[in-house]
Amino acid sequence: MHASQPHHVVIAGAGFAGLSVAHGLAGAPVRITIIDQRNHHLFQPLLYQVGTATLATSEIAWPIRHLLRRRKEVTTLLGVVDGVDTSKRELSLADGHTVGYDTLVLATGARHAYFGHDEWEPFAPGLKTLEDATAIRRRILLSFERAERETDPALRMALLTFVIVGGGATGVELAGAIAELAHENLPEDFRNIDTRVARIVLIEAGPRILPGFTPDLSAYAHAALQRLGVQIELGRPVRECSADGVQFGDQNLPAKVILWAAGVRASSAADWLGLPADTANRVKVEPDLTAPGHPEIFAIGDTSTVNAWHGKPVPGIAPAAKQQGLHVAATIKQRLRGHGQPRPFHYSHSGNLATIGKRSAVIDFGWIKARGWIAWWVWGLAHIYFLIGVRNRLAVALSWLWIYVTGNRSACLITQGEQRARAR
Amino acid sequence: MHASQPHHVVIAGAGFAGLSVAHGLAGAPVRITIIDQRNHHLFQPLLYQVGTATLATSEIAWPIRHLLRRRKEVTTLLGVVDGVDTSKRELSLADGHTVGYDTLVLATGARHAYFGHDEWEPFAPGLKTLEDATAIRRRILLSFERAERETDPALRMALLTFVIVGGGATGVELAGAIAELAHENLPEDFRNIDTRVARIVLIEAGPRILPGFTPDLSAYAHAALQRLGVQIELGRPVRECSADGVQFGDQNLPAKVILWAAGVRASSAADWLGLPADTANRVKVEPDLTAPGHPEIFAIGDTSTVNAWHGKPVPGIAPAAKQQGLHVAATIKQRLRGHGQPRPFHYSHSGNLATIGKRSAVIDFGWIKARGWIAWWVWGLAHIYFLIGVRNRLAVALSWLWIYVTGNRSACLITQGEQRARAR
Numbered sequence: 001m002h003a004s005q006p007h008h009v010v011i012a013g014a015g016f017a018g019l020s021v022a023h024g025l026a027g028a029p030v031r032i033t034i035i036d037q038r039n040h041h042l043f044q045p046l047l048y049q050v051g052t053a054t055l056a057t058s059e060i061a062w063p064i065r066h067l068l069r070r071r072k073e074v075t076t077l078l079g080v081v082d083g084v085d086t087s088k089r090e091l092s093l094a095d096g097h098t099v100g101y102d103t104l105v106l107a108t109g110a111r112h113a114y115f116g117h118d119e120w121e122p123f124a125p126g127l128k129t130l131e132d133a134t135a136i137r138r139r140i141l142l143s144f145e146r147a148e149r150e151t152d153p154a155l156r157m158a159l160l161t162f163v164i165v166g167g168g169a170t171g172v173e174l175a176g177a178i179a180e181l182a183h184e185n186l187p188e189d190f191r192n193i194d195t196r197v198a199r200i201v202l203i204e205a206g207p208r209i210l211p212g213f214t215p216d217l218s219a220y221a222h223a224a225l226q227r228l229g230v231q232i233e234l235g236r237p238v239r240e241c242s243a244d245g246v247q248f249g250d251q252n253l254p255a256k257v258i259l260w261a262a263g264v265r266a267s268s269a270a271d272w273l274g275l276p277a278d279t280a281n282r283v284k285v286e287p288d289l290t291a292p293g294h295p296e297i298f299a300i301g302d303t304s305t306v307n308a309w310h311g312k313p314v315p316g317i318a319p320a321a322k323q324q325g326l327h328v329a330a331t332i333k334q335r336l337r338g339h340g341q342p343r344p345f346h347y348s349h350s351g352n353l354a355t356i357g358k359r360s361a362v363i364d365f366g367w368i369k370a371r372g373w374i375a376w377w378v379w380g381l382a383h384i385y386f387l388i389g390v391r392n393r394l395a396v397a398l399s400w401l402w403i404y405v406t407g408n409r410s411a412c413l414i415t416q417g418e419q420r421a422r423a424r
Numbered sequence: 425m426h427a428s429q430p431h432h433v434v435i436a437g438a439g440f441a442g443l444s445v446a447h448g449l450a451g452a453p454v455r456i457t458i459i460d461q462r463n464h465h466l467f468q469p470l471l472y473q474v475g476t477a478t479l480a481t482s483e484i485a486w487p488i489r490h491l492l493r494r495r496k497e498v499t500t501l502l503g504v505v506d507g508v509d510t511s512k513r514e515l516s517l518a519d520g521h522t523v524g525y526d527t528l529v530l531a532t533g534a535r536h537a538y539f540g541h542d543e544w545e546p547f548a549p550g551l552k553t554l555e556d557a558t559a560i561r562r563r564i565l566l567s568f569e570r571a572e573r574e575t576d577p578a579l580r581m582a583l584l585t586f587v588i589v590g591g592g593a594t595g596v597e598l599a600g601a602i603a604e605l606a607h608e609n610l611p612e613d614f615r616n617i618d619t620r621v622a623r624i625v626l627i628e629a630g631p632r633i634l635p636g637f638t639p640d641l642s643a644y645a646h647a648a649l650q651r652l653g654v655q656i657e658l659g660r661p662v663r664e665c666s667a668d669g670v671q672f673g674d675q676n677l678p679a680k681v682i683l684w685a686a687g688v689r690a691s692s693a694a695d696w697l698g699l700p701a702d703t704a705n706r707v708k709v710e711p712d713l714t715a716p717g718h719p720e721i722f723a724i725g726d727t728s729t730v731n732a733w734h735g736k737p738v739p740g741i742a743p744a745a746k747q748q749g750l751h752v753a754a755t756i757k758q759r760l761r762g763h764g765q766p767r768p769f770h771y772s773h774s775g776n777l778a779t780i781g782k783r784s785a786v787i788d789f790g791w792i793k794a795r796g797w798i799a800w801w802v803w804g805l806a807h808i809y810f811l812i813g814v815r816n817r818l819a820v821a822l823s824w825l826w827i828y829v830t831g832n833r834s835a836c837l838i839t840q841g842e843q844r845a846r847a848r
Binding site: 038039040056057058059063065066069070072074075076077078079097141142145148149188189190191192414 | 565
């Protein structure tokens with residue numbers, strides 16, 4: 001560190017964790033480089049609403065360099081990280097560039113994972129990026145389009161069967177939204193099929209949906225999903241996904257649309273550092289969120305794991321990623337002031353939220369539990385509050401209000417895919 | 425035509441022309457099938473704003489079957505037309521389905537064309553679909569991203585050089601919007617490049633831009649574009665497009681982004697019918713818009729040509745397509761009432777509009793000509809007025825107002841493309 005050159009913090013990943021580091025370092029005597037493989041920050045908690053044609057892509061994503069445009073000490077780079085040279089203190093990018101660092105923050109997130117069955121991905125796409133969401137939307141809407149033209153009753157039913165694998169918050173939210181789409185929004189639009197006969201099947205290997213919630217809220221969500229017409233299958237893991245359907249336990253279910261919400265795998269941060277990872281490929285970091293043996297490297301968010309929630313692992317949710325980012329920023333600032341001792345991170349859990357369609361939700365803040373429409377409004381306000389841009393808060397609020405009042409979903413666009421043939 | 429089965433009108437294409445036929449037939453004793461290769465109607469006049477990151481895709485497109493949901497006699501099909509059997513009165517689709525008709529309306533539009541140089545398309549994409557627009561947006565934004573990292577000054581300048589081929593309304597609107605993006609919206613976002621040095625070059629083979637307008641309005645638009653920093657090159661046709669740039673006349677211009685707005689080619693309607701076409705592949709229809717020798721087949725909009733504007737060809741613009749659609753609907757209704765004589769179509773021209781950036785426009789309604797900011801507001805109100813959904817009018821108005829007041833463009837998202845690599 002030269003007097004002429006300020007301390008260089010390199011942040012890999014501009015999700016909730018990475019952006020929070022940058023925000024927490026505002027005013028500190030550092031220069032910052034933030035690198036992401038995409039040009040936009042994504043509000044992942046609402047991604048399922050893009051996938052189910054409620055919100056438009058631009059309502060939940062913002063260009064990273066635009067978010068940081070007033071921070072003249074921050075340089076934003078579009079690039080794919082593919083390695084770390086810890087002895088040279090250099091990050092390498094897939095295009096051959098290298099970026100030197102004084103402090104490195106790895107916040108490169110996770111992708112959905114198939115427990116060793118990557119061959120299922122083409123048949124059961126997951127939901128982590130804007131492209132995932134538009135691909136899932138295309139798959140859902142095209143299945144209705146094909147059913148409208150299909151004359152074979154068995155095939156038509158398979159086209160109208162939607163399977164969601166995984167009963168966590170994402171799976172529950174997808175199932176509720178698809179049920180409403182099929183049973184409430186689309187019936188008027190079709191002539192040859194009745195979209196109300198569509199089957200939405202939520203498969204969870206464990207004994208109940210929403211395992212992170214208390215059993216009574218799980219039971220409430222279970223009943224609320226059933227009222228929306230969702231069929232819930234518990235206790236039997238999926239054994240096979242194919243173009244024709246899904247096998248769970250010993251049952252075969254013909255289905256043309258299968259969505260994957262059952263597990264994630266962290267980015268390759270552990271590989272880059274040559275460090276041990278847990279079964280989900282997460283770096284096991286020290287209590288102060290540094291990589292073992294590398295006090296100048298932090299790994300936070302979905303790419304790492306730490307038992308900092310009263311001895312339990314920190315959950316993979318946005319508030320946890322933000323807290324970690326702010327903690328890292330505070331540690332860096334303290335070090336620059338000459339205080340070198342490790343600062344352990346302690347996670348403070350504010351609660352769990354999940355929505356079931358557009359009329360119900362479950363919230364569990366510990367000191368308060370709620371369910372039903374009051375919980376839905378709390379959920380909605382909390383999400384609008386955390387959206388980044390003023391315009392987007394307004395746009396999302398407008399979209400939701402519009403859908404509430406009219407039942408219309410104007411985001412039902414099929415784009416970029418099988419229907420791209422040029423000649424009409 | 426059986427007494428038990430109402431007259432079946434099949435409309436191929438749900439653009440302005442095709443949708444107008446459906447609207448004009450409201451209440452008529454017919455059943456209607458409308459077929460399009462996409463599930464959405466697109467408001468093409470604003471497509472350049474999606475391409476230049478001002479509007480989101482869902483603000484200018486609407487699901488066709490949703491637009492027609494209240495019309496119970498209308499069936500919407502997603503499908504690619506690939507032929508007409510005029511003796512059987514059947515339309516064939518690319519997936520092997522056939523659809524019988526009593527009256528057929530071909531309104532299958534046009535694509536951009538390269539005057540026999542289809543090999544230029546990968547280097548100089550055109551703008552006709554939502555995917556075209558997001559691809560162009562991605563190309564423009566990625567070029568700035570690459571320039572930010574590029575150290576070779578010549579290559580960096582090529583990355584910051586944007587060429588638009590074709591000086592009609594689309595070319596002028598693209599050039600103005602890119603100039604504003606580079607010179608006004610983006611400078612704050614980048615650290616290593618000054619986006620204000622970006623060159624925007626509009627190449628027109630003819631003697632002036634906006635040839636459809638009066639010479640004084642062309643001259644005004646020319647000067648207004650130059651004030652925005654656009655370089656205009658007249659009188660030299662493009663002779664070569666490649667990954668490295670463009671050759672026009674005997675000049676080579678290194679440029680990494682080339683956009684094509686120079687010409688269109690009609691869909692294959694003439695082939696399907698085995699009828700002669702003009703140089704742009706348009707069916708030459710009868711004065712009543714029927715295909716020669718086939719009074720039960722109409723061809724309208726960009727896929728046909730007719731000298732119905734005081735002896736001149738009808739221009740390829742949205743109001744002309746709408747007028748043709750309504751004329752065809754009126755003809756069909758009259759025939760059903762037993763009046764069989766041909767009804768010649770007469771085009772009524774209300775005017776030309778083109779916008780130059782977000783502060784100026786030129787309008788020529790014949791009885792009134794205007795330019796500058798007043799024209800811009802007329803242009804904006806006219807376009808908002810013609811947008812289909814109430815929510816979209818509001819959303820577009822909000823987007824524009826927001827951009828006007830703040831200069832922000834939150835739709836600067838790079839999606840679906842080269843940056844899709846999974847691992848960070």
